[in-house]
Amino acid sequence: xxxxHNERSGHKMRASTFRARLMTMLPVAPPFLWIALFLFxxxxxxxxxxxxxxxxxxxxxxxxxLANYLHLLTTPLYLTVILRSLRxxxxxxxxxxxxxxPLAYFLAFHAGRHRHLLYQAVIVPLWVSYLVRAYAWKVIFxxxxxxxxxxxxxxxxxxxxxxLLYSPFAxxxxxxxxxxxxxxLPVVASLEKIPRELxxxxxxxxxxxxxxxxxxxxxxxxxxxxxxxxFAFLLSFGDFLAPLLLGGxxxxxxANVVANLFGADYNWPLGAAVAxxxxxxxxxxxxxxxxxxxxxxxx
Numbered sequence: 261x262x263x264x265h266n267e268r269s270g271h272k273m274r275a276s277t278f279r280a281r282l283m284t285m286l287p288v289a290p291p292f293l294w295i296a297l298f299l300f301x302x303x304x305x306x307x308x309x310x311x312x313x314x315x316x317x318x319x320x321x322x323x324x325x326l327a328n329y330l331h332l333l334t335t336p337l338y339l340t341v342i343l344r345s346l347r348x349x350x351x352x353x354x355x356x357x358x359x360x361x362p363l364a365y366f367l368a369f370h371a372g373r374h375r376h377l378l379y380q381a382v383i384v385p386l387w388v389s390y391l392v393r394a395y396a397w398k399v400i401f402x403x404x405x406x407x408x409x410x411x412x413x414x415x416x417x418x419x420x421x422x423x424l425l426y427s428p429f430a431x432x433x434x435x436x437x438x439x440x441x442x443x444x445l446p447v448v449a450s451l452e453k454i455p456r457e458l459x460x461x462x463x464x465x466x467x468x469x470x471x472x473x474x475x476x477x478x479x480x481x482x483x484x485x486x487x488x489x490x491f492a493f494l495l496s497f498g499d500f501l502a503p504l505l506l507g508g509x510x511x512x513x514x515a516n517v518v519a520n521l522f523g524a525d526y527n528w529p530l531g532a533a534v535a536x537x538x539x540x541x542x543x544x545x546x547x548x549x550x551x552x553x554x555x556x557x558x559x
Contacts, residue, residue, distance in 0.1 A: 309532035358444035368451035426508035443488035450484025
């Protein structure tokens with residue numbers, strides 16, 4: 261009888277444990293399903309497409325081939341565009357940090373009663389359409405735009421500056437303007453977590469303000485810097501609209517190439533191969549930045 265009772269008790273405990281786990285997993289099931297259907301499944305389709313081929317605008321599925329990856333790696337055009345995209349994204353990161361870190365420092369330590377107003381000033385541009393902000397820079401940089409008109413009126417130049425528009429310069433400036441808030445917010449969050457007692461102790465020990473910044477503030481804010489830089493880099497690297505609107509032939513980025521391969525060229529397998537390579541680059545960058553962030557958090 262005791263054995264039967266123990267078995268029943270064990271079954272009840274296992275059933276109750278299963279129900280408890282099921283109730284715990286129910287709230288997170290919809291996000292996982294969403295990710296599986298709209299993120300993981302498309303990536304799997306892209307990966308499968310990258311091994312197919314095209315013949316007279318017909319996708320051939322029966323002949324699995326590595327020709328798309330070989331063509332990608334042996335064609336200088338694609339490698340040049342990938343390197344250009346990395347260079348533009350890195351430039352956006354540097355400029356975003358140069359503009360965003362001082363603003364974040366001011367918000368965290370010196371804004372005072374105007375802090376909430378300045379927060380809104382940083383966040384409000386995110387409410388405006390990306391397309392509107394990109395077109396605004398096109399109006400500013402055009403040959404008859406605001407900047408060239410001002411320079412001609414001031415007699416600073418005799419002719420409109422052609423490099424302002426349809427150039428890598430225009431793309432970098434536009435992307436920097438759009439993605440600076442993504443750098444400012446994580447940095448502010450890191451700066452606000454710094455105990456003010458550390459700053460006071462540093463000052464009491466005789467450190468000058470710049471020494472306190474270099475030895476206390478900057479190291480403790482590096483997790484936010486890494487997060488913001490990662491946001492800016494990845495969003496810039498995969499951007500499509502800014503090079504299309506403000507960039508010329510010298511500003512084509514890898515996302516434009518993928519869109520052209522899937523659209524005008526109807527070469528989905530090659531476009532899928534390029535997309536898979538982009539995904540691998542993004543995953544590699546994310547893994548590196550994640551390790552750096554963990555290192556600085558545990559240091």
